[in-house]
Amino acid sequence: MEDPEITIKLTRDEATILSDWLERLQMTDLSNTVDDPVAWAPIHRIASQLNKMLPALFFPDYDQRLEEARRRLRPIDEDGTED
Template sequence: MKDDEAITIKLTRDQAFVLSDWLYEVMFRSDALQEIVSDRAVWSPVYAISGTLDKSLSELFQPDYAERLEAARARLRAEMYGDDEEG
């Protein structure tokens, strides 16, 4: 195994959309990630993931972004927890 061998992570579109929004929130709108990440080397994969999501998701640029995001979150919650909105 080579150290520079790429790894592929597969996400559903809803997972990618929700993750992209969360990364944006913790990276650019708060200091939350800086408080969590003590090793600066972690920023390299975080930026790679964030950049890949930004390039792949047309939803990020749609005028109904908030509605699409909430719908994706609701679908993921239902998928993980069923109809229990508390989950």
């Protein structure tokens, strides 16, 4: 029996933040967090799909775009300040 594919919908900002986090996960000691080698297959697949869908990852102003996405997604406290 074949597993059906699962679709996850993200905003562009959410996808940008997730892509950045996955990149850091794969390239740093955070990889020690993923102690099951089987988990890397879906992590790499998600990262690959995000890379294809987010051409801005390769733009010279990517760092600025990433920070803007973070700012837009950062929760705002009840007093109106960012968390």
